[in-house]
Ligand code: GDP
């Protein structure tokens with residue numbers, strides 16, 4: 001499972017600035033999709049040797065009430081769930097009484113911690129750092145979140161101090177299994193669905209050594225099917241000590257880790273409750289991960305026609321950016337429609353990992369351009385010449401031509417839709433990259 005790095009510090013020291021820098025997506029197509037909700041508290045860190053979960057506690061507590069509020073239950077939990085804490089202070093302000101107070105509390109937590117002196121662009125970094133030695137939390141690291149100074153080195157340093165080896169290493173080696181993560185907000189019916197998918201006879205008991213933060217990996221097979229699976233259970237179905245409070249048992253960290261570890265996601269939504277903000281945020285995380293996806297709109301049983309139309313409408317409006325995924329209306333409780341979910345998991349995985357031939361991609365590109373030319377830029381037409389596959393899972397199509405940096409978003413989206421339709425790439429997102437001057 002991905003390590004968890006948590007940002008902590010009093011208001012205005014630059015936590016959210018650092019969070020944004022660490023989690024910023026390099027995928028322009030994803031960044032510009034309309035309706036996409038960005039999570040400001042949890043994200044996947046992409047700067048550094050390998051991915052990690054990054055948590056900004058700034059948005060968790062009610063900051064206005066000061067240090068006491070910062071240490072309330074949610075922050076406490078975020079600290080508990082962390083593998084490493086980054087304690088941010090402000091070089092411009094110097095060491096404040098609040099910093100001293102927070103440092104004392106954090107020392108008691110006993111978690112691996114790095115003291116980060118942010119805004120070191122505003123003053124002499126050596127002097128700034130010197131002032132914070134008295135916090136007694138080791139050697140302070142000078143960074144500038146706005147300018148990106150020292151940030152890469154900081155993350156490298158954190159990775160040197162993370163515990164070795166992770167619980168889920170064994171899963172990585174079983175590469176013939178499709179790893180399927182069942183995710184969704186509390187109470188949408190994940191546990192019920194997982195029990196359906198596993199079935200009573202097919203249960204394989206497995207005791208994971210993980211903590212409550214981590215998901216359980218359950219190997220399973222379908223009778224009469226050659227394909228084997230590993231189910232990533234974020235709902236805690238197979239955990240011995242069950243947590244009953246639905247809010248407590250739900251963890252964004254657990255969900256993010258499961259998404260990253262999976263080949264295919266089953267996103268569970270609740271037709272009776274409708275599609276809310278938390279659903280949209282999760283959907284945003286899934287899109288950014290680039291994972292293949294099947295959507296299960298659960299609790300479809302007992303809905304009248306009006307409610308069904310309302311949910312269809314909400315989905316099309318709020319989650320338009322998931323239009324690449326197959327939508328299933330199911331009832332986990334009654335088992336209706338559940339069988340087909342795994343057929344589409346197979347399909348989504350096959351599409352996400354498919355080999356796309358250069359002549360075919362180039363032919364499709366030519367046809368798309370023929371039908372609808374890219375725009376003129378300062379009197380010169382953008383030329384798109386040929387395409388080849390640059391990666392799988394998700395498929396990446398690299399397009400070569402001239403002035404490709406001028407291709408507008410709307411035209412990129414046109415191309416993506418064309419490729420998706422012509423190649424029949426249901427269930428997987430598709431990414432484009434442009435190269436100029438060949
Ligand atoms: P948070 O409350 O801890 O999340 O702090 P923010 O990220 O909102 O930052 C508070 C203010 O400090 C904003 O105006 C930022 O632009 C500014 N800031 C953050 N990092 C830096 C930095 O490295 N250098 C400078 N000069 N300003 C920064």
Ligand code: GDP
Pocket residue numbers: 184185186187188189190191192193235246298299300301330331332333334
């Ligand atoms: P989780 O928190 O996502 O794991 O959700 P659970 O599987 O624990 O289900 C939450 C509640 O929804 C329980 O009371 C289930 O019985 C109920 N539920 C789950 N699936 C369905 C369904 O398909 N239809 C109906 N009507 N209720 C369901």
